[in-house]
Amino acid sequence: MPVRVITQNVDGLHQLGGMPDRKVLELHGTARSFVCTGCHTRGPMEDALARVEAGEDDPPCLECGGILKSATVMFGEMLDPVVLGEAVAISKACQVFVAVGTSLQVQPAAGLAGVADDHGARLIIVNAEPTPYDDRADEVIREPIGAALPKLLRGLTSGEQPADPPGV
Ligand SMILES: [Zn+2]
Numbered sequence: 001m002p003v004r005v006i007t008q009n010v011d012g013l014h015q016l017g018g019m020p021d022r023k024v025l026e027l028h029g030t031a032r033s034f035v036c037t038g039c040h041t042r043g044p045m046e047d048a049l050a051r052v053e054a055g056e057d058d059p060p061c062l063e064c065g066g067i068l069k070s071a072t073v074m075f076g077e078m079l080d081p082v083v084l085g086e087a088v089a090i091s092k093a094c095q096v097f098v099a100v101g102t103s104l105q106v107q108p109a110a111g112l113a114g115v116a117d118d119h120g121a122r123l124i125i126v127n128a129e130p131t132p133y134d135d136r137a138d139e140v141i142r143e144p145i146g147a148a149l150p151k152l153l154r155g156l157t158s159g160e161q162p163a164d165p166p167g168v
Pocket of ligand 1: 036038039066
C-alpha cells in the first residue's frame with residue numbers, strides 16, 4: 001500500500017532511514033536545510049556550516065545578504081500552508097492513519113488524526129500515554145513503538161497480499 005509519512009520531526013531521519021523525500025511531509029520543516037529570512041532562498045545546511053568552518057561567523061545569504069536560519073518552523077510561527085494542505089489531503093484520502101509517538105496535543109498537527117477519522121480512515125494510535133483522540137481510535141496500542149510498529153505493519157500488509165502469486 002502507498003505510504004506517506006507526516007512528521008513533526010526536523011532531523012531528516014525518515015529519509016536517512018530510506019523513505020523517499022517526496023513521501024515525507026515535514027510539518028515543522030527541516031534542520032537539514034537553511035533558508036534566508038530575507039529572500040527565502042534555501043540550500044543544504046552543510047553548505048552554510050562549511051562556510052562557518054571556513055571562518056565566516058555568521059554567513060549571510062549569497063543572494064541578498066540576508067540572515068540565514070535553519071528551515072524549521074519556530075515556536076509561534078505558522079506551518080507552511082502548502083505542506084499542511086498536503087497533509088490534510090493525505091489524511092482525508094488515506095485508508096489507515098497511524099499516529100505514532102505523539103501526544104496529539106498540538107494543533108493543527110494533532111487534528112489530522114481527527115480529519116482521517118472523519119473521512120473514514122482506520123485510526124490507530126501508538127503512544128505510551130493517553131491522547132485526546134483515543135476515544136475515536138479503532139485501535140490504541142501502548143506498547144513501545146519499536147515492538148508495536150513491526151507487528152502492526154506486518155498485520156496491515158499481510159491483509160492485501162494474494163495467498164499465491166498469480167500465474168504460478
Ligand atoms: Zn536572501
